[in-house]
Amino acid sequence: MEPRGMKKWRPFATMPEQYIELQEIINKQAExxxxxxxxEQMEQINFILIExxxxxxxxxxxxxxxxRCITETGFxxxxxxxxxxxxxxxxxxxxxxxxxxxxxxDIRLV
Structure with a gap:
């Protein structure tokens, strides 16, 4: 006997709109x-920006x-x-x- 694996779920992948909607709901929950x-924090940020x-x-x-809160490194x-x-x-x-x-x-010097 051989397991079916992912073949079992292929019929449910016939509606791509459903997956797009579900992805949007997941993204909204992560916001x-x-x-x-x-x-005081704004003054500190201003000081570090100028420096x-x-x-x-x-x-x-x-x-x-x-x-989303995104952190990057740069100048x-x-x-x-x-x-x-x-x-x-x-x-x-x-x-x-x-x-x-x-x-x-937030901003911090490296």
């Missing part, structure tokens, strides 16, 4: 709310994007505190990311 920063910009030091950056290239934007160059692909300061959760 987190954007953390609210205190005034990283002027010394060209590498930073660990944690930001909020579409329900701060430009900070516009009046416009609420900054430009970050990641370490892996050396891509420029233009982000809002309001999305920034």
């Amino acid at each position: 987190v709310a954007q953390p609210v920063l205190t005034e 990283a910009l002027h010394t060209n030091k590498q930073v660990y950056l944690t930001y909020y994007n579409q329900g 701060v290239q430009f900070v516009d505190s009046l416009g609420g934007l900054f430009i970050f160059i990641d370490n892996v692909f050396e891509l420029k990311h233009k982000m809002k300061l309001s999305e920034l959760i």
Whole structure:
């Protein structure tokens, strides 16, 4: 006698729309709310951003994007505190990311 393995479940894979909907539900359950920063935390982030910009030091950056908190390593290239934007160059692909300061959760010097 030979086990059927995954052949047993193949008839249930006939509706790809169902799997797309289920994946969306799973992704929504994994979402987190954007953390609210205190005034002191925002001042600390601002201080580290300016220091990283002027010394060209590498930073660990944690930001909020579409329900997820993402951490990357790279360099701060430009900070516009009046416009609420900054430009970050990641370490892996050396891509420029233009982000809002309001999305920034944490930043640390390497």
